[in-house]
Amino acid sequence: MPDFWSNQEQSQKVMQERKRLESAISDDGRVVSMLSDVDTLFELGREGEDVAPDLARDIARLRQHLDKLETEMLLSGENDHHAAIVTIHPGAGGTESQDWAEMLLRMYLRWAERNGIEAIVTDRLEGEGAGIKSATIEVNGDGAFGLLQSEVGVHRLVRISPFDANARRHTSFASVFVIPQIDDDVKIDIKPEDLRVDVFRASGAGGQHVNRTESAVRMTHLPTGIVVQCQNERSQHKNRAAAIKQLRARLWEYEMDKRRAEEKKLEDAKADINFGSQIRSYVLAPYRLIKDHRTKLAVGDVDRVLDGDLEPLIHAYLVYKKTGRTAGDGKDELPE
Numbered sequence: 001m002p003d004f005w006s007n008q009e010q011s012q013k014v015m016q017e018r019k020r021l022e023s024a025i026s027d028d029g030r031v032v033s034m035l036s037d038v039d040t041l042f043e044l045g046r047e048g049e050d051v052a053p054d055l056a057r058d059i060a061r062l063r064q065h066l067d068k069l070e071t072e073m074l075l076s077g078e079n080d081h082h083a084a085i086v087t088i089h090p091g092a093g094g095t096e097s098q099d100w101a102e103m104l105l106r107m108y109l110r111w112a113e114r115n116g117i118e119a120i121v122t123d124r125l126e127g128e129g130a131g132i133k134s135a136t137i138e139v140n141g142d143g144a145f146g147l148l149q150s151e152v153g154v155h156r157l158v159r160i161s162p163f164d165a166n167a168r169r170h171t172s173f174a175s176v177f178v179i180p181q182i183d184d185d186v187k188i189d190i191k192p193e194d195l196r197v198d199v200f201r202a203s204g205a206g207g208q209h210v211n212r213t214e215s216a217v218r219m220t221h222l223p224t225g226i227v228v229q230c231q232n233e234r235s236q237h238k239n240r241a242a243a244i245k246q247l248r249a250r251l252w253e254y255e256m257d258k259r260r261a262e263e264k265k266l267e268d269a270k271a272d273i274n275f276g277s278q279i280r281s282y283v284l285a286p287y288r289l290i291k292d293h294r295t296k297l298a299v300g301d302v303d304r305v306l307d308g309d310l311e312p313l314i315h316a317y318l319v320y321k322k323t324g325r326t327a328g329d330g331k332d333e334l335p336e
Contacts, residue, residue, distance in 0.1 A: 019142075027069055034062045067315050072143065074318040080146025082180035085249055086137040090127070091154070091173030098131025100157045100172040103306065105135045108151070110308025117141030122230045122242050126203060130163070136230075136246070138181065145180040150310075150317035152178050153279030160285045169285055173278065181245065182252045190247065196220040197240075202231035219243045226250045280313070282306070295320040297327035 038058050041051045075081060088104055090097035105121070112119035123136040139148065154175050161170040182188065202216040216231030217239040228250060230242040280292045282302060290299040295316040299305055305313070316327045 027065075030065065031062075031069070034058065034065065038062060068311065071147070071311070071315045071318055074322050075143050075146035077146060079180040080149075081143050082145045082182070083141060084139040084145040084148050085179050085181055085246055086139060086148060086151070087177045088132070088135045088137075089175050089177075090131065090133065091175065093170075093172050095127065095129050095131060095163050096161060096170050096172040097174055098127030098129075098133060099163070100131070100155075101133075101135070101174040102127070102131040103157070104155060104174055104176060105132060105137070107306050107308055107310070108137060108139070108148075111310050112139055112141065112144075112308075114308045115141065117144060120232060122232045122246070124231075136228075138242070138245075140181075145178060146318075147314050148178045149321075150314045151176045154277045156278035156281045158281065158283045158285065179249050179253045182249045188248045188251050188255075190221070190244070190251065194222050196222060199236060215239055217243045219247055221247060221251065224251065224254055226254065292316065292327075295327050 038055070041055045041058060045051045045055065086108060088101050088108075090101040105124075109119050109121070111117075118138075118140040120138045120140070121135060122138050123134070125133040125135070127133050154173055157172045157174075159170065159172075160167050164170065196219070198218040198220075199214040200216050200218065201214055213236075215234055215236045216229065217236060218227065218229035219240075220227045226247065228243050228246040230239040230246065233239045233242065279294055280290065282305075283289050283291075284302060288300065288302045290302055290305050290313075291297070292313055295313075297313060297316040299312060301309075319325055320327075
């Protein structure tokens, strides 16, 4: 088609779909190859070869790959394949919770990096002394919204505080919220008269240019009261474009929420950031364990999860959401 490349937006969508299909074909071929390797090892075992270590390794790899494919198959919601906008806020507790919020920010950035997904911190408000007061991330990967739905809610951290001179154990909370980025062909009418746009000097890292020019942008949608801001780019124009993208996504979610009377409203999805409302607990002391309270999945390798290995938690949540099946029977709850 001679006009194919003239419509950049449409051609990009087609190329993305082609990439998705090529990935599916590649995954299918990999499963066939892995099954063949396992069959070969079984055959060697029947002939008396010691293949137990290799067989255990290959079966573990096959199971991990099948879990990944199952995760992708479970992304069947209307917006599951969209990119995502993630916001993080600390709960009560000052420096402790702000530091925990920054740990979560790093965890999601590492998750994106491990999976080859672009993640851009579009807004970051530094905490007082340590951590962050808030952060917003654009996660620009296929399926990012569907995968990161598992993270919506309150996250609880139990640890020996690095900020306590008496080395006492502290409990901190932070909330995570995720909305889909909306395609440009979805019509969201934003009237200029409905917007209040404020520009200000960006805070934090970024060099002298960021600190001395009013490049950061805050947009308030007056009819709904929705506020977004972006200060990641050096250019005010680029920050405006990023803020508009976030506002469109927020307004789309707002409108969808009104249309679906049977679903909770957008703000209801943001649970109180306090004790008793957590979806997941991360315990670093007196023992080390992560427990998802919805799926009952427990993970002992805390450092690996905090370094971005969220796949087991995401997979367990998607299975639970689709089937109601949990990873455990729920009898072994974490002590408070």
